[in-house]
Amino acid sequence: MTDDTPVPTGADEGPRLSAVVHGRNVQGHLQECLEDLVTGPAAPVEVIVATTDPAAHRLAERYAAQDPRLLPLPLPDGTGDAAARAAGAARATTPWLHFVPAKDRVPGGAWRTVTDLAAAQPPDVDVLVLDAVHSTWWATGRPSPDASVLARAGRVPRTLDDCPDLWRVAPLLGARVLRTDHWRAHPEWAAEPDAELLAYAALARARRITALDHPVLDDRRLRTASLPPPTPEDHYGLVGRYEAVQEVLAARGASTAVRAALYDVMVREWLRVIARGALPEPVAREFFHRAARAAARWRPPGHPAPPGLDGVRYRLLERDAYRPYRAVQGVNHQQREVRERWRTRGRRAAAKLRDHRYRRALDRPVHDDLAVFSAYWDRGVTCNPAAIADKLAALAPEVRQVWVVARDRVPLLPPGTRYVVPGTPDYWEALARARFLVNNVNFSGAVVKRPDAVHLQTHHGTPLKRMGLDQLSYPAAAKGLNFRALLARVDKWDYSVSANPHSTETWERAYPSRYVSLDHGYPRNDVLHRATPARIRAVRERLGIPRGRTAFLYAPTHRDYEAGWTPRLDLAALAAQLGEDAVLLVRGHYFYGGTSPLSGLRRDGRVVDVSAYDPVEDLQLAADGLITDYSSLMFDYAGLDRPVLVYADDWETYARTRGVYFDLTTQAPGHVVRTQEELTEAIRSGAWQDAASAKTRAAFRRRFCAYDDGLAAERVVRRVFLGEPESALPPVVPVDERRPVPTPQEADAT
Template identity: 60%
Template structure:
């Protein structure tokens, strides 16, 4: 019996079935079967042209989606079912993630089994690709423990897609009649309402493709009435469950109001829709239910009142008010921009100040990264050059006392940028900044690239969303110098950012501290973090996924801390959805076994304090390797990340240490001691030779002498060979 039956169903809509089956064929799973419930000859021929292991169920043209799902499920032999519409897609590695998570649920079940596994997804349209959903936060908030829906009724707010639910086969068989419906959102919600227990996989495992409405048969206006029927049926299923009924009621009123307000329905249909929606809103309103505040609350009240004419008048008044406010905002913005341009261009007519340097980092967040290290060395070697930081209003109060700074958008900001000879940033200055012939723009970057950057992102829409590549090229054409930590970065920057700048192969200034820090510095860093002597501190620093909404925790930190024991402290460098006071993490935080360091700066201090690093694809691994301490890569979604974000090399074969693909593997790496064995040391040594090539503790000095003092390349301190460098002492050495 396979673990997972992937049931692809429906017609070959606009030819998308081919790419879906190609993706499944490219990554076959030994513990999964693929069944295609092919509707029509085109879908059947497409399915039969793929892997011979694929089971094809031929269905006549016109067979509905519900019947196709049922036909596919009837042939399934797996423990779990995943229904995938033929027009949709599966991100790389998605089926493996589902199979592993469901197997984990089967292995750990002690009471009532989990019936439904909830998944995250991305949405692709005819215009855009791989837009993240809002579901990630809800899934993350639910954690990895299985639970009854009453314990987490907000899960009903997840996008109602059947493809984002994996169903236990026995559960499907027991409720097939109730779930076999052409109304897919109803089936998606009903699956949750019928389930005894549910669990979450807070990773993207489904691609929902929205076809262009103009390419589909036109719906009769009266079809909108089915939305009211759907919610009334769902509310009847939840009538004895107060929490779930309250959430469903909120969803119903929201969707009914949006449908009425947002669709151009004929007046007769709109009136009847409003009347029926009003009846449903009154009939199903939970006892003690409070309407939302503000305009939304007014809409709800008018709907319940059945006041069609008042609602239309309210809509018209709102439209007029919004239009007036928009006009005022637009006028203010235009006047402000005009005034700013005048001030800036007046400032550009004045001479450049040869002793003024402007620094910025991470989109004006504060004093950090390579610009901070360069500014510190500049104060030492060229104190006559004034250093001014660009810092946004929110972070200005957090600056070290006495930091000379300007706030973006202010008059002093534009005048300072216009006058400065040196402009230093680890990202880019705004498009409006003019490159003066006498000025020098220094791009420091903020990491070694594993993921695709710059123009290389064009091939990866999930990573490139919102990027204006023409504007990007205009920004990089202003660069005079580009700092690099290794020859790999130099080559990739030249490819991703093609322009006439000079590459400074001097190392990353922010990494100098990894060679200058003393045993006292290491001890002090651990004391500031509250790490008790003798404890092993593991820094967990995952990266952002372009295909996910916000930070999605990939580890059950409570379970991991429990496995690693009381002598291990986890430093977590990312926001984690801890849940309420009853969360198992609460006690671990209080005891100091888990420390949230998401807002802790500088990150280099965290590295000094840590005995080991656990990361996935974050560039922190390249910096931490300078310390020659163990690194473990946790790559649970490597295939998805590699496909959606794009990478420059295969981290799985060129990792800086041990690699774990599951949480259990990660725990075993530490429990067995493999995290610091000979194999890990060899991998780290090769990684250091390649990626710590120019980092020797004197990078900032080389950059300052070359750029600010104008010294020739041959006069700069040479890069020390890696075998002659001495990193900062480890925490164990620092306490010896």
């Protein structure tokens, strides 16, 4: 086991993390914080609620009665944050501390991630640096810009010399988890009111640090107008904060690289305050002088200024040249205002012209014979919209079809496709005058829903992970989604296509509006129920799969809590263990370099990269079995009644961070395996296609393939485009009465 591998935890373990929720019930937000804690996923955490006002005391007592992990610690009314933090930390009984201001929240599942990470750390790691999301009165869970820095630092324990860029991560004490001994080794911290200084000091004094780009705090930004106005000393304190950290680094003999990285952060912060802080002139002048003295004192020898105007500002600050600085700033403001005026005029003119054309087009009658299609944010002709368009051409060839396609995808379009590029005059004209608008995501929020146009939302998968408004409790997954804007787009839907009762129920809750649910099945899956043996053979030949070989489609899903793709299977080892009779069709953008063990496997056809292959339905037809984790592809593939293996090595992490609608490990379409060894054994032993697998798959098909019978596109076209009543549509064939298309082996035998 490596240092960056989380240690599995059991349900009966004792607490490994002491969370100190501290402070007043600011603007009533403490209740949200405590509600999340008692209703969220269980984790080995003791929660010390150090409250400092009577309303907060009462809340802490009430929630402690619901959850024994909560330990109320009422403090005298008016106790400051520093004293509350210190009192809570003094009660801690675990190796790690997490300070959570009472106004903030902890994203669901974050503590389990932290405790797993903490358990894997060697004794000299003093600080875990994690990410945060930010909420305001008008938006929740907005991502921070720090994820890329944290991802580069990685989970391997490092010193500040190894990753000086960590100074650039926002100094939120609540996004840092401290080893309890590290906190107690510095008793002076207990009296420090500046939480941001503590966040920096913890880094400066740490022996080693581990970083993870996973949000552990939902930092609530209170409305400025609701807070007391800052005093001049509040502003000057920003200078003192950085000087205090520089003194710590100097006392520890920190390297020039570490000091230089902090120097750049602090000078940029000071210049930002001077330029944009709207300080009264006397305060701005004094702030500049104090910052100048500190900059001159702490500038590392020979440290270069950045290029361009920023470098000029650096040098003026270091020379304490306030008047020249203001002069440069004034000239720059004038130049920026002139440039911005011209840019604004250009944007306004373009927008005005576009809006004028669009509004004029909206005033003209719709074209009853025009349908506009788009899929996956204008990627091209694919998914449910493509299947509907194909059936529409057969049943109503008089309807003109136009696709919205991004400019860089135009060369990939099928020959003869009529298209418009987003943002062009033709694009706005088509959207304004089309009778039918079909998409598997959403059109731009600027698109107007006219009363005589029909908007058809087809979706693009069966939901396992939380969607729409159900993401409100999972800010890490929502990543700053504007829910008001989302609902405004949903309100334009007239119809919503569904593949099963679970999807219908989920869409109606996650996207509440007045649209009509069409329980017709997913049109893209029609081919999975109507394909001929000849088509199956042709697809396998096109992919280079020799007759008689068993092909497995490996299709992992995206994980919101990972900044990049993390390989979960050793494909070279898997292919070697399965032998020459097996072929792996791998759908993912992660192939190894040319000198890897996969090179030879690709040459002899045992591993085939199908990441860019479309349509994905062909890959399903070609595969004897599916290996996936949490991809919605499993719901479509189950309709073929072919074996599925669920590789759920990180199910608990995925479920608690992304949010899910049901426990896949107990309601899977086949065997669930947790390790590569289990996966390999399931295939080699034949368990992947045994009777137990067939039984679980049958239950899964009845639940999630209820409407997919090969006639979905016809039902949608007749209902939406031809206006036929539900009673006139082809009835859905019950799951138990369907005859699946031939397997590849059966197709080869015909």
